Amino acid sequence: xxxxxxxxxxxxxxxxxxxxxxxxxxxxxxxVSWYQQTPGQGLQFLFEYFSETQRNKGNFPGxxxxxxxxNSRSEMNVSTLELGDSALYLCASTLAPSSRGNTIxxxxxSWLTVV
Amino acid sequence: xxxxxxxxxxxxxxxxxxxxxxxxxxxxxxxxxLFWYKQPPSGELVFLIRxxxxxxxxxxxxxxxxxxxxxxxxxxxTITASQVVDSAVYFCALSGSGGVGGGFxxxxxxxxxVLP
Numbered sequence: 280x281x282x283x284x285x286x287x288x289x290x291x292x293x294x295x296x297x298x299x300x301x302x303x304x305x306x307x308x309x310x311v312s313w314y315q316q317t318p319g320q321g322l323q324f325l326f327e328y329f330s331e332t333q334r335n336k337g338n339f340p341g342x343x344x345x346x347x348x349x350n351s352r353s354e355m356n357v358s359t360l361e362l363g364d365s366a367l368y369l370c371a372s373t374l375a376p377s378s379r380g381n382t383i384x385x386x387x388x389s390w391l392t393v394v
Numbered sequence: 395x396x397x398x399x400x401x402x403x404x405x406x407x408x409x410x411x412x413x414x415x416x417x418x419x420x421x422x423x424x425x426x427x428l429f430w431y432k433q434p435p436s437g438e439l440v441f442l443i444r445x446x447x448x449x450x451x452x453x454x455x456x457x458x459x460x461x462x463x464x465x466x467x468x469x470x471x472t473i474t475a476s477q478v479v480d481s482a483v484y485f486c487a488l489s490g491s492g493g494v495g496g497g498f499x500x501x502x503x504x505x506x507x508v509l510p
Contacts, residue, residue: 312498324496327497371439380425390437
């Protein structure tokens, strides 16, 4: 059974640009969450989508957005990139909304560097 | 608000030693879930164990065991007879309705180095 797949794995962007990251969940999983990991702030929750609807959102500015498609694949977008957005972006999937205590399974992440 | 503390920033042990990773959590939820994840250098967080708040029975799974104590809000994780492949960053996480935006709340992680 294939795991969570994230693309691209590595990318470098310039300040002010925007970036789109993609996530394909484990087959049958309908919930996709996104997390940002930085050395200074650790792992922080960005948002969660379930059945194409955003269910939860963390404390991030509106430059961070996402969406989910009917096949449960998800994308997140960061506009007007700042140096501080350099991070590992992790996607996780689970069967039902994660707040119900379900285990979430992570992909390998997308390493974003903003220069 | 929910919070997870992992006081140990880095631990080094020699192969075959037992090692315990500490985790202390804060939550006002009566129902919540606790997890341990492992992050090797590749970046992917690998799920290890899950515990719910109403089951304090401690278990052993292979070389892994955990000690969940609600009275002290602790959820410690032990690796028995450590191996070099256990070297990674280990994260304790909390899930419940009180998390920021509803997502998992992770501790800062403990970097474990197992030396041959």
